[in-house]
Amino acid sequence: MTRYAWWEDLVTDHRDLRAALAAASRRTRDVDEDVGELPPLSVPRSAVDGGPLVETAAMGVLVGGPYLRSHSRGWEIAPGKTLDMRAFLGRQHELTDIIAETMPGADRLMVHVVGPWTFGASVEYKGHPLCFDRPAFRDVALALGEGIREFCDAVGASVVHVHERRLPEITTRLEGATEFETMSVDREIAVNVERRFIGQVCEGPDREAVLDAGAVWPELTLTGATSLVVDELTDDVARVIDGGASVAWRVHGGSSDEVARRVIRTWRQWTFDAATPEPQIDLVAVGDGVLTPGAAAELARTVRGAAELLHRN
Template sequence: MNPGEDGPLRFGWWEDVVTDHADLRSALAAASRRTRDVDEDIGVVPPLSLPQSDLLPATAAMGALVGGPYLRSHARGWEVAPGKTLDARHFLGRLHELADIVAEVMPGTDRLMVHVSGPWTFGASVEYRGHPLCFDRPAFRDIALSLGEGVKEFCDAVGASVVHVHERRLGEVASRLQGATEFETMQVDREVAVNVERRFIEQVRGGGERSVIFDSGVEWPEVTHTGADCIVVDGLTDSVARMVDGGASVAWRVDDGQTSEDIARSVIRTWRQWTFDVATPEPQVDLVAVGEGILKPGAAAELARTVRGAAALLHRN
């Protein structure tokens, strides 16, 4: 189920899992084995995800700038600090360590992927003066710009060619984001939210050779205007069919509750049920292995085996 040379950008499958490895080197080695050491032919080179774990705080998710914004932890999570903190120094040390390991063990790797928080999720999850960052519009605008530059800087440092932008709080921001109290809320117009996202993606893409995947958990028609190369979806709905009909490449989040055969059959059956306004496009549903919580290495390997097996079945059919 892969398009021809002139078809949409394809990834086949990739991982979005968090593991409990004790060090970055072993986490990266395990991710490489899960992605690379396979017999199945899925038609394309799958992206190799850099590790996600407690070693690299998920809130900042590779996006903290080397020169700021500085973060520090507290009882509720993370907040923007006025200057350098021990938390920030520790986090940046981990980023430099990961960059050094990548340069040492896998130079020139095809399709190296980093996972980052998008600006709205960052702004909704990180506090600034006791409130979610995005409640302060000027501060949010400045830090969102810095975040994009920080992601680009890190991707340049490790040679990443794919960025998975996690923006799972976008729907909350565009409907009703809770503040410090139940009476403090905010709502951002969809068009404004998408414009911020588009600017962030343009920053991350850099010179245009880097692919960007957008993962928001919403199926608005507007998300296809972010400029992302692929849109991650939670289900294969009619809204997703309209995205595909409009020329978007999509990827379906799947967990370990199904077999490879079940996943492949679901994609094929749903595709045949969809009705397109244009000439039938080539099937272009990629798969994302999504783990529940923090996975043990064995569970991550089993999930990867299931999803890459489904991708191989789809390629052959």
Template sequence: MTIATGIGSLPGDDAAAFDEAVRTVLGELPDLPHLPELPGRGATASMTGRTLALVGGLDADLQPAGWRLTGSTGSPGADHRRARSLLAQDLDAIEEQAQGYEGRFKVQVTGPWTLAATVEKPRGDRVLADHGARRELAQALAEGVAEHVADVRRRVPGATELLVQVDEPALPAVLAGSIPTASGFHRHRSVDLPVASALLEEVFAAVASAGAVPLAHCCVADVPAALLTGAGAQGLSVDLGVLAASAYDEVATLLEKGAPVLLGVVPSTDPATPPGEKAVVEQVLRFLDMLGFDPEAVAGHLVVTPTCGLAGASPAWARQALRLTRSVATSLG
């Protein structure tokens, strides 16, 4: 059976919106609900702030340029404490509303390279510029994610399989050497593939060791699919509408192995003309035919999703997008 899920983010800017988001994912995505993310609540709920909330041993605070590490003092700043408190409240909400749920469940974290490209060192500039700092951050992330997996398992005991989606939207830019320095006048050096793989391996291995399934999400055209799967990602989440042909072979290999492939096919922001279910289904069928697969052969591990997170959508479209995603999955069989 083809199933549906969301990428992670939804619109909303307060606790009431988060509770509604939980009800929405549990109701509209019964086969693979996920822990919602509401970045509209501010920097402490952004993908960076939310993941820093998981990182132990490293403190951080908010600066005008964004999140900055402050060292290993054991005295996190007010914003870091707020991010941790907000995540705990979100987990309380999912624990309460998911009582009695049984099935697969998904959570999302920011990957090591996107963190390194968005978080500053204590004295400024990105962690990306410092080999030691980015390794330390990746190690702390790996430890934090393992603890997060254990916590989610405790809170959602009916989760028969836990999937951890590692979001790496900045990874292609890191590899291409196009991340700007703090001044904006220069770019950070490109990262070699073996170096990039090492930090990814750290996080993917931690997820797998904790008994969860590591997935990699990157919804840009030049997703480095072979790098991600080679580093230990056991599944991929991609935007089918922009996916470059260079990634097709890796997607086909995953489908052939029975690994989860999350295909983004429903617009993540309000479209001028909403696509019909038939058109979206045909888009997926054409892609599968191009790869040489019958829908029935991949139904157990093909997952239909919006093209990316829904934080930029209106609440009405976010709900409609998830309903459309589910109906497309049902039509695919």
């Protein structure tokens, strides 16, 4: 199983990209703790509303993908170039240049993107969620996959964190413009689309994807993701681990000791068919909203310390 030890899933209120990248590097790399692995360094994310969503769209624009514009309900597909996308394209180009200048060849650089189903459920097309129009959704999903791959090639990213938190909603009941307009996608179809997307993004042997789907289904192990992000350490998670999958637990706070004890205590309660010498669970520092640099550093210290305790024990 691929191990990452821990990584960040948070947004800070830095106004300067260079300062944001330097702070992320200090939180992740310039530390004394031995966590057993080289943790991924997360590329800074925008604090603008819908940040990861429009950043993902900006990557898609690189290959002629969708332009977005904001409206009262959120974001919609635009017929051509927009000021919103110009701003985010400029940010992406600046970020690419800074990474090339300050950390060429960085190991395990992580890019955070929105998955195709969450993108399709969150962006409107002709007044309805994009995924309600199957041909348009397919074209946009393919463009996003190619654009993300090109961006990851440009910055040298080796890990992609796919945020797909609306997948459970897609496979049960997604509401459209009104409560009477709904859709539901079969799990097998949803997983197949996800597998195609991850295959595009991770084309080649040197890039991996972690999937945060907001659910723990056995079928998700077939998407090609090297690790599944989970909200709680439940028996469903144990079954996924027993099937050979790697998982990472979302940690919102607490102390390092509390987090490490929770993992070890839960691990000992589970019974596996195969012998596993130590808790095979990574940790994800999840920030609630936009964090100040101090709050981000404190959360990173907590999760980093818990990963060190797990590695030592």
